[in-house]
Amino acid sequence: MKIAADNPSALTALDRPNSYIGRSVPRPNLARLTQGRARFVSDVTLPRMAHVAFVRSPHAHAAIKKIESTQAAKAPGVIAIVTGQDLAKIMTPWVGVLTHLKGLKSAPQYPLAVGRARWQGEAVVAVVARTRAQAEDACELVEIEYEELKPVTDPETALDPKTPIIHPELGDNLTFERVHTAGDPDKGFKDADAVIETTFVFGRHTGVTNEPRAIVADWNPSEQRLTAYHGTQAPHMMQNLFAKHLGLQEHQVRVVTKDVGGSFGIKVHTYADEMATVALSKLLKRPIKFVADRIESFVTDIHARDHRVKAKIGVKKDGTITAWEIDDLTGIGPYSVYPRTSGIEANQVVNLVGGPYTCPNYRARARVVFQNKNVMCQYRAVGHPIATAVTEGLVELAAAKIGMDPLEIRRRNLIPDDAHPSQGPSGIKFEALSHHAALAHLDAMMDYSALRAEQSRLREKGVYRGIGFAQFIEVTNPSAAFYGVGGAKISAQDGATVRLDATGAVFCHTGVSEQGQGAEAVIAQCLATSFGVSLDRVRVIMGDTDNTPYGGGTWASRAAGIGGEAAWQAGKALRQNVLAVAGSILQAKPETLDIRNGAVVDAGNGTERIGLDEVARIAYFRPDTLPPGFQAELMATRHYVPRKWPFAFTNGIQASYLEVDTDSGFVTLLKHWCIEDCGTIINPQLVDEQIRGGVVQGLGAALFEHCKYDERGQLLNGNMADYLVPMAMEMPDITVGHVVTPTADSELGAKGAGEAGTAGAPGAVMNAINDALRPLGAKLLTDMPFTPGKVLQALGRVP
Amino acid sequence: MSAQSCAISLTVNGDPVSETVEARKSLVDFLREDLALTGSHVGCEHGFCGACTVRVNGVIVRGCLTLAVACDGARVETIEGISDAGEITDLQAAFEQRNALQCGFCTPGMLLTAQELLQQNKTPGRELIREHLSGNYCRCTGYQAIVDAVEAVAHARNGGKR
Numbered sequence: 036m037k038i039a040a041d042n043p044s045a046l047t048a049l050d051r052p053n054s055y056i057g058r059s060v061p062r063p064n065l066a067r068l069t070q071g072r073a074r075f076v077s078d079v080t081l082p083r084m085a086h087v088a089f090v091r092s093p094h095a096h097a098a099i100k101k102i103e104s105t106q107a108a109k110a111p112g113v114i115a116i117v118t119g120q121d122l123a124k125i126m127t128p129w130v131g132v133l134t135h136l137k138g139l140k141s142a143p144q145y146p147l148a149v150g151r152a153r154w155q156g157e158a159v160v161a162v163v164a165r166t167r168a169q170a171e172d173a174c175e176l177v178e179i180e181y182e183e184l185k186p187v188t189d190p191e192t193a194l195d196p197k198t199p200i201i202h203p204e205l206g207d208n209l210t211f212e213r214v215h216t217a218g219d220p221d222k223g224f225k226d227a228d229a230v231i232e233t234t235f236v237f238g239r240h241t242g243v244t245n246e247p248r249a250i251v252a253d254w255n256p257s258e259q260r261l262t263a264y265h266g267t268q269a270p271h272m273m274q275n276l277f278a279k280h281l282g283l284q285e286h287q288v289r290v291v292t293k294d295v296g297g298s299f300g301i302k303v304h305t306y307a308d309e310m311a312t313v314a315l316s317k318l319l320k321r322p323i324k325f326v327a328d329r330i331e332s333f334v335t336d337i338h339a340r341d342h343r344v345k346a347k348i349g350v351k352k353d354g355t356i357t358a359w360e361i362d363d364l365t366g367i368g369p370y371s372v373y374p375r376t377s378g379i380e381a382n383q384v385v386n387l388v389g390g391p392y393t394c395p396n397y398r399a400r401a402r403v404v405f406q407n408k409n410v411m412c413q414y415r416a417v418g419h420p421i422a423t424a425v426t427e428g429l430v431e432l433a434a435a436k437i438g439m440d441p442l443e444i445r446r447r448n449l450i451p452d453d454a455h456p457s458q459g460p461s462g463i464k465f466e467a468l469s470h471h472a473a474l475a476h477l478d479a480m481m482d483y484s485a486l487r488a489e490q491s492r493l494r495e496k497g498v499y500r501g502i503g504f505a506q507f508i509e510v511t512n513p514s515a516a517f518y519g520v521g522g523a524k525i526s527a528q529d530g531a532t533v534r535l536d537a538t539g540a541v542f543c544h545t546g547v548s549e550q551g552q553g554a555e556a557v558i559a560q561c562l563a564t565s566f567g568v569s570l571d572r573v574r575v576i577m578g579d580t581d582n583t584p585y586g587g588g589t590w591a592s593r594a595a596g597i598g599g600e601a602a603w604q605a606g607k608a609l610r611q612n613v614l615a616v617a618g619s620i621l622q623a624k625p626e627t628l629d630i631r632n633g634a635v636v637d638a639g640n641g642t643e644r645i646g647l648d649e650v651a652r653i654a655y656f657r658p659d660t661l662p663p664g665f666q667a668e669l670m671a672t673r674h675y676v677p678r679k680w681p682f683a684f685t686n687g688i689q690a691s692y693l694e695v696d697t698d699s700g701f702v703t704l705l706k707h708w709c710i711e712d713c714g715t716i717i718n719p720q721l722v723d724e725q726i727r728g729g730v731v732q733g734l735g736a737a738l739f740e741h742c743k744y745d746e747r748g749q750l751l752n753g754n755m756a757d758y759l760v761p762m763a764m765e766m767p768d769i770t771v772g773h774v775v776t777p778t779a780d781s782e783l784g785a786k787g788a789g790e791a792g793t794a795g796a797p798g799a800v801m802n803a804i805n806d807a808l809r810p811l812g813a814k815l816l817t818d819m820p821f822t823p824g825k826v827l828q829a830l831g832r833v834p
Numbered sequence: 835m836s837a838q839s840c841a842i843s844l845t846v847n848g849d850p851v852s853e854t855v856e857a858r859k860s861l862v863d864f865l866r867e868d869l870a871l872t873g874s875h876v877g878c879e880h881g882f883c884g885a886c887t888v889r890v891n892g893v894i895v896r897g898c899l900t901l902a903v904a905c906d907g908a909r910v911e912t913i914e915g916i917s918d919a920g921e922i923t924d925l926q927a928a929f930e931q932r933n934a935l936q937c938g939f940c941t942p943g944m945l946l947t948a949q950e951l952l953q954q955n956k957t958p959g960r961e962l963i964r965e966h967l968s969g970n971y972c973r974c975t976g977y978q979a980i981v982d983a984v985e986a987v988a989h990a991r992n993g994g995k996r
Binding site: 061062065066067068069070071072073075077078166168242243244245246247294295296297298299326328329550551552553720721724727728729730731732754755756760761762763764765766768769792 | 856858859866867871872873874875876877878879880882883885912913914917918926929930931932933935936937938939940941942945960963964965967968969970971972973974975976977978979980981
């Protein structure tokens with residue numbers, strides 16, 4: 036058992052006396068969650084509030100011929116029955132494109148389907164009633180006449196001339212295509228002693244947040260203001276979008292986001308049913324609540340990762356990798372999701388393949404095509420699990436082909452730790468990475484040679500265990516290069532406003548938000564340290580567009596690295612302001628003073644001169660005693676955005692140790708390791724738990740999770756009985772280790788850690804399964820998730 | 835769709851409650867909507883995620899698979915009552931200290947399930963803890979911190995003996 040006591044760290048470069056940087060302090064305000072006193076959106080009720088339920092298309096592709104709602108309108112409790120045409124009059128449609136993804140195209144999407152339904156589960160009619168149960172009852176009475184159209188459900192044939200075009204006005208079903216060539220791939224493959232080629236398939240899966248998507252939209256005509264209580268990762272982005280599509284000014288919209296029951300990228304997009312809820316509130320002039328139920332979640336929460344990647348690697352006998360090639364095909368839904376688009380995941384795959392290695396010869400093509408299935412978009416670690424599994428799958432296949440140890444082939448090809456700044460084969464720029472240090476750390480931590488010896492001993496007894504690795508890089512701390520340059524109003528910068536209260540405590544208003552990652556704790560730690568108070572004197576305010584600096588929210592592993600730096604700088608600025616007041620009170624030079632542990636002290640010897648409470652008392656209540664002309668400023672605001680690098684890439688390596696039952700095909704995960712380098716670690720426990728949670732999400736993708744569609748575009752397993760998620764029993768203990776390479780882009784040097792676990796885990800498991808089965812001559816397994824049936828097929832035990 | 839309603843009397847967290855409820859209403863909807871006890875959560879509504887876990891007559895049940903009308907005469911306890919009674923203060927503290935929760939949506943159900951295990955078995959090993967919690971879905975933590983916290987409380991409640 037390891038509940039580690041929080042021990043103050045030894046002094047570091049960031050050190051201030053009583054530093055909280057690098058300490059595993061518990062998150063503030065967790066008791067609210069453990070005592071059942073949280074306030075999730077699904078808990079919110081307001082005066083006059085009504086509930087909406089949606090009649091959703093049972094067909095993947097159908098023309099809507101007629102909607103008959105006379106009976107439904109008479110049902111008990113019904114307030115309104117609203118169609119797509121009705122809502123189109125008060126809310127404008129949106130198109131999910133970004134200008135920097137050249138050629139990306141999509142069609143206008145409406146809050147409710149207009150004329151045609153394009154996936155099973157698309158909302159067609161909204162029923163508003165006094166209770167959710169009454170709204171659902173009335174949904175049963177709405178009669179919709181459809182004319183079924185041929186659905187497009189196979190990405191491989193989506194571009195064939197015979198395939199129907201989902202949006203005829205777009206001309207074809209191609210959403211986006213990117214081709215990239217670097218170095219000389221033809222020469223690379225020619226110079227290789229061996230070329231290995233295979234196809235990797237990734238199962239469509241989804242986030243399954245424990246709290247489904249939820250919104251309470253409250254249009255108040257007397258104030259001409261919309262307040263949306265919304266389970267979102269990006270409150271200011273949603274403020275902009277609600278205003279834009281309702282024809283309001285942004286200041287007429289307030290988005291309030293308190294407790295959010297899990298997000299993982301699911302809750303950072305525009306959902307038609309949520310936009311419909313907002314529009315309904317405007318239409319009906321009262322609060323409307325929508326909470327997706329689990330069945331709705333499966334057919335409408337964004338899906339991700341439905342990619343087929345044909346991939347090729349060239350390798351010399353000495354282990355030198357000579358070339359990479361990929362051809363990625365991914366089938367999104369009928370729309371590119373707004374405003375982040377559904378082109379980003381494929382784009383990331385092209386960006387990230389081969390990223391940890393020196394080989395510059397690279398040819399890539401990625402095509403994104405429309406499908407009559409639920410939409411796909413950015414989910415935790417966007418593109419990374421695909422690129423990592425492809426790259427690392429190829430590397431281990433190459434190692435097996437030339438008979439080299441899988442760690443040794445990596446040592447011979449990874450970008451050297453002292454070769455930075457550097458770049459990947461796609462041209463992505465790395466400030467400073469630590470691949471070799473991470474690999475060495477992992478090798479020692481897992482006692483690799485002993486594990487290999489154990490594996491070999493057990494094989495003689497008919498026990499098949501495998502060891503697999505995945506070296507990875509992770510995009511964190513995104514600058515405007517991610518979305519802003521493409522025209523999306525998604526803030527890359529973030530701000531912190533800090534204020535000394537009248538008793539010497541500090542408030543911090545921040546634009547980053549909390550969905551459980553611990554952003555509140557990290558912001559408090561940064562501020563407490565740079566200003567000079569204990570943590571219990573810090574109060575963090577977040578998730579309210581009326582009351583926080585404009586910011587991006589929490590996604591792409593940005594909250595600590597960007598929001599934390601803003602809080603750190605704001606704390607420093609407030610310290611200077613407070614010392615100016617203290618200096619004038621004490622008739623001392625401010626630069627001879629410091630704030631430590633809640634008191635103004637002599638910077639030289641630490642002797643207390645005056646308490647913060649006393650400074651605040653004088654500044655707020657007896658300013659008349661301050662020198663003439665002196666004005667105390669007890670608030671300070673600072674913003675931060677990375678400028679030197681478009682992204683702060685992190686790196687690491689994972690290893691999976693597992694056992695395959697060759698009779699049943701079951702895979703038992705025995706142990707998992709992750710070494711990662713997120714730069715300065717503000718709270719080690721929170722970083723480790725981000726890694727562990729992320730790893731388990733990746734393990735789910737590798738072994739269990741799959742949204743299965745049939746050829747008619749029907750989701751076959753959209754419930755938690757048939758869609759398997761990782762549960763406690765199947766998951767291994769995960770050992771986490773670190774290398775620390777701070778970014779010089781910020782003073783704190785912190786990079787993100789939220790997605791590293793998910794990025795590497797699927798590839799490591801895939802490699803471990805193939806390692807386990809290699810002596811049995813099994814067929815290569817590259818089609819996730821690796822279910823028992825697929826394992827038995829690979830072994831030739833079942834057809 | 836006319837919904838049949840029934841009068842029920844029960845105790846919820848020790849307080850007597852008499853209400854008329856629709857026959858189709860689940861216990862967790864009754865607790866959340868009629869009694870404003872929102873600490874029990876609705877995650878899947880078909881018995882798989884465990885976010886709605888509450889105690890009925892001393893035994894944990896799925897609040898989404900239990901009908902409110904079936905609880906006539908029952909003793910129902912929720913996270914609110916069990917928390918206020920101080921029964922799981924140590925478990926809550928261990929979860930907070932070990933960061934055994936992130937978004938916290940599963941936490942009330944997870945705590946009640948863990949408490950049941952600790953009442954049944956004073957020295958559960960990690961395997962048994964994982965098995966007992968295997969009906970409670972947590973998307974955030976990966977479970978290890980939860981197992982650590984429960985193991986620590988078992989150890990502490992047992993006076994440090996394994």
